[in-house]
Each structure stands twice: as C-alpha cells, then as structure tokens.
Amino acid sequence: MHALGIDVGAPRKGMDLVQLDDAREPVRVVSKVGIDRLGLLIGELQPDVIAIDAPPAWAPNGSSRLTERLLAQCNIHAFNTPSARTGAVHPFYAWMEVGFEVFAVAAARGYPRYRAGAPRGTAMEVFPHGSAAVLAGCLPPRGAKKKPWRERILASQGVPIAELTTADRVDAALCALTGLLALEGKRFAPGDPKEGVIVLPAASLPARPFRAAPAEAHDEATLPLFRECACGDPACHELTRTEFAPGHDAKRKSRLWASARTGVLATEELRRRGWVIPPEMR
DNA sequence: GCCTCATCGAAATCAAAGTG
C-alpha cells in the first residue's frame, strides 16, 4: 500500500512529492516537479491514494468553503478558498490554480476527486498544518518553528525523516501520511463534498477546539459557555460566562459575611445552652 | 474607591507562497 503526498507550490516553483509505503518509509522523494512531469510520475508510482496540499477548485460562491469554516471552529485556520471571481484576479492565489491542475492530472490518470467513503484510488485534499494538529493533539506551541515541529510529529508517527530535508518535503510527507491513515480508516472530512473537503487523519474532530498550550490544570473550555451566576441569591438567575454576573462577586462576599456571622452566633448559642455542635464541625 | 465583569473596537494572529 502506497500513498503519494504532493506539496503544491507557485506555478514556477515546482512541486514536492513524497511516496510512503505501508511501513511509512519514504520510498520516493522528488522535488521541483513541474505539472508537465506529474502525469508520468503518477503513472510510474501507482499510489493507492494521492493526497494534495491544495483545494481542487474555487469556492462555488462566497469567500470560503464550509470545510475551511468548520476547521476554523477547531482553531485550525487555513487560507480560505475564494470564488473564481476573487481568486482568479489575485496573483496570490496562483498556487491554488496549480492545485486545480494537479487534481485534473490526477483525474486523467484515474484518480477522481475524493468526496466521501473509502479513499482508495482517489485524489484527496489535505492540509499539513491541520494534519499536524490532529496527530499532535494540539496546535504548535507559540513561537515553534514550523519545520522542526512537523518533523517531530512525522518521527513520532514512525516516518523516517532523513530524506525530508526541506519544509516542502516535510509537508509532502505529512500529506502522504494523511493519505495512508485515511486508507487505514482513520479519516474525517468535514464540509460539503460539492465544494471539496479537507481530509484529516482522525476519526472525528475533537469536541473542544485545539489549543496551543499543552494540558492546563483548569481547562475552562470544558465548562459550559454560560451558566447561572454563583452569587447564591435565589432571586438571581443571571447567565454569565464566568463565575459571577457583574457586581455579584461583591454580593456573594456580602452573603458569605452574613452567613459567617450567623454561624458564629449559632455556635455561641449552642455552647451557651450546653448543646453539642454538629459532629462534622468538631 | 475598590473590584470584577461585560462589551466594544483595535490590533495581532495564523494559515500558503513568493519576493525583496
């Protein structure tokens, strides 16, 4: 079983290809591949799946695709794919048009666009940054350099990185690894298949967005978005994002003072009458 | 006056790739 990862570059830069076998060994690493050479290479390599770091087409309308918006909800931010109206006129998006050609060449070689289900024999869109976040379980730490961070993730997944000498090769390897994992059933592709979906190497996205920080002792993200104010006033039903509604922290303190005073008065009266205090307070 | 929260807007952030 082989997966071919393609890191797409600007029109004249050339692409980086990495082929991984089922042992996750980079059996083929090719750089500076032009679109004219790609068809022959695909025919020669005969991968079981092709994973491409680029969208297959412009968004049908609007300025982004559903798959990108859904990923953004998990804190995985990708450059949005605009509609042709915007994309075709900005030179910045030329690399996306190279991606379209790559999908077209793949289709001509018998690899239709992946839409849903088993990915064998298809060409799928992947996103190295997203794959890295999914495999690491978190976003890269603040200030982390991209290449070493992704190298570490590849190594932790059993991919030898000796040949992956450039950032583009590392990304192509991440694409291929995502393809392999997708073949093995580890895949999740949010979005609208008609627009194109980004395939991630996970069974599903996490309920909570990815965080850059490792694990925090008090994970506020596990708390509900809104809850009732904790001031303790039975008449207060205010919903708040934090513990108290505005000003109700002072209200809580006031109530605690009051109950502390009555507590003191109660224990004094118990002592005066010669009655015992509750066992748990002894 | 003190403390905290809500809110608003501005600014930074981040993804990809290339150029200077």
Place this chain on the structure above:
DNA sequence: CACTTTGATTTCGATGAGGC
C-alpha cells in the same frame, strides 16, 4: 526577516456599570 493576499479568531486595552 518583512511584506503581500483573506477572514475568522484571539487577545489586548479602554470604558461603563454593578454592588458593597
């Protein structure tokens, strides 16, 4: 390293207000 493209998100600081 700085700058460019987009846009959602995040993170600031300033401001106003509540309750004591």
